Amino acid sequence: MSSVQLISGANAESADVAGKTLAEVRQAYQDVLNIDPRAEVRLGGKPVGPDYVLQEGDQVEFIKVAGAKG
Amino acid sequence: MGMDIKVVGIGGIGTWLLPPLARFLTFSHPDTQLTLIDGDAFELKNRERQVFNTIGNKAQVHTEMLRDSFPELDVQAVPEYLTSENIALHVSDQSWILLCVDNHATRKLISDRSEELENVRLISGGNELTDGSVHVFIRENGQNLTLPLGNEYHTEVAFPEDRNPGEVGCDELVTHEPQLLFTNFQIAAQMLSRFYAILTRGNDQDEDLYCDLITGNCRSIRRRR
Numbered sequence: 001m002s003s004v005q006l007i008s009g010a011n012a013e014s015a016d017v018a019g020k021t022l023a024e025v026r027q028a029y030q031d032v033l034n035i036d037p038r039a040e041v042r043l044g045g046k047p048v049g050p051d052y053v054l055q056e057g058d059q060v061e062f063i064k065v066a067g068a069k070g
Numbered sequence: 071m072g073m074d075i076k077v078v079g080i081g082g083i084g085t086w087l088l089p090p091l092a093r094f095l096t097f098s099h100p101d102t103q104l105t106l107i108d109g110d111a112f113e114l115k116n117r118e119r120q121v122f123n124t125i126g127n128k129a130q131v132h133t134e135m136l137r138d139s140f141p142e143l144d145v146q147a148v149p150e151y152l153t154s155e156n157i158a159l160h161v162s163d164q165s166w167i168l169l170c171v172d173n174h175a176t177r178k179l180i181s182d183r184s185e186e187l188e189n190v191r192l193i194s195g196g197n198e199l200t201d202g203s204v205h206v207f208i209r210e211n212g213q214n215l216t217l218p219l220g221n222e223y224h225t226e227v228a229f230p231e232d233r234n235p236g237e238v239g240c241d242e243l244v245t246h247e248p249q250l251l252f253t254n255f256q257i258a259a260q261m262l263s264r265f266y267a268i269l270t271r272g273n274d275q276d277e278d279l280y281c282d283l284i285t286g287n288c289r290s291i292r293r294r295r
Contacts, residue, residue, distance in 0.1 A: 009201060009280035010287040034201060034282060038226075045295070061291075064280055065226045066219070067196030067203045067257065069249050070083040070172040 004054045008033040009064035022060065023050035035062045072101030076161065078152060078180065079170035080108040080128035082254035083195050085121040087170060087261055088132055089139070094262075096140040103144045106133050107160060109151030109236055119251040151236025152176060163187045168261060169194040174220075174230035175237070181207055181219035181227070188212045191273070193264050194219055195257040199250055202257040204264055204279040216277045217293050223278070253283050260288070 003014045006025065011033045017025050022041055029035060039062040041048050054060065077084055077091070088106070095102045108128040112120065122131050133147035148160055161167060161183045169180055169192060177194055184190045184207055192207040205224070208215040220228030260281055268275055277293040 007289070009203070010282035010289045011285055012287075012289065034285070040223075063223050064201075064203065066174070066177075066194075066205055066224050066278075067198055067201070068172070068174060068226075068232070069198065069247060070079055070081055070170050070196050070254065070257070 003056060005059045006033060006062075007060065008035045008039065008062040018054050018056045018058070020054055021050065022048065022052045022054065025054065025060075026050070026062065033062070036064050038065055039063050072103060073099055073166060074103050074105075074162075074164060075166040075168065076105045076107055077168045077170065078107045078176070079172065080106055080132050081110070081116075081170065081172060082119045082249055082251065083197070083258045083261070084108070084128075084168075084170035085132065086251075086255045086258035087168065087195075088136060089121075090262060091168070091265070092136045092140050092143055092145070096143045100142055101144075103146065104136070105146045105148060105160075106136075107148040107150070107152060109149065119249060119254055151234065152179060153234060153236040154179065157183045161187075161190075164189050165191075166265070167192045168265065170258070170261070172196070173232040173234060174227045175232050175234040177227050178220050178230050179234060184209060185214070185218055191268055192219070193261050193268075195261040197249065197253045197257050199248060200253055200283040202253055202260075202281055204257060204260045204281075206264055206268070206275050206277055206279075208268070208273045208275065210273055215273050216275065221277075221293065223293050250283070256281055256283055 042061050106129040112122045127149040129147040129149050133145050136145045190209045194205045276290040278291040281288045
């Protein structure tokens with residue numbers, strides 16, 4: 001399997017998840033990367049849906065919402 | 071003429087940000103005018119996360135504290151919430167704005183006002199329980215150098231679901247969720263790091279900085295293309 005970069009806020013990881021869908025990866029990495037359930041997903045800066053099948057070299061960001069409190 | 075710096079929100083993040091900021095300004099930029107803006111008052115329950123020495127309006131209490139510690143610095147208080155009615159009076163051209171509020175409605179208000187100005191440097195911090203973020207909006211000569219706070223990546227700010235306490239007239243209508251003082255402190259520190267970066271390296275800065283207290287990671291992200 002091949003490497004995809006996953007980013008969520010401050011956290012990032014290269015993962016061997018090419019061939020998996022975004023939905024599968026989101027569920028698998030939700031705790032590890034602290035992925036916000038509200039996070040929109042972007043691939044190379046463009047919105048992408050949960051059924052997208054990841055490819056080697058993809059850079060996926062789960063866009064973390066701005067911190068609200070203070 | 072010295073810098074004009076407005077610190078909006080003197081709560082969990084603001085009370086940690088002010089002392090080092092004032093100390094730095096006193097010894098590096100003593101001709102700064104520093105204005106603290108907040109319509110809320112300290113309550114005893116705030117002692118868990120917030121620094122203060124007496125009960126009273128937050129902006130006024132901290133203005134007196136800073137004047138005691140740094141009498142050389144010009145510190146003023148505006149004991150009001152910023153609203154659509156008064157924002158033009160308090161947020162003006164050439165300002166630095168360090169935004170430490172606890173709701174996106176106020177963030178949007180100030181970001182929208184900033185888009186009316188020719189030159190402004192806005193640094194906004196906010197957090198959840200163990201993570202948070204700092205966002206930078208800079209305008210120079212009437213042009214956006216970075217994206218505004220509410221943008222395609224941050225629709226939660228562009229279309230806020232919470233309320234500005236000044237607009238509804240009662241801060242009890244603002245939701246209060248658990249917070250951790252270490253996260254407040256971390257975001258205050260990162261806001262100051264952004265301030266120093268802009269001050270010393272110029273306006274070409276990334277829009278978003280995320281921090282995670284548990285993993286220890288920080289990441290800066292450029293949004294504009």
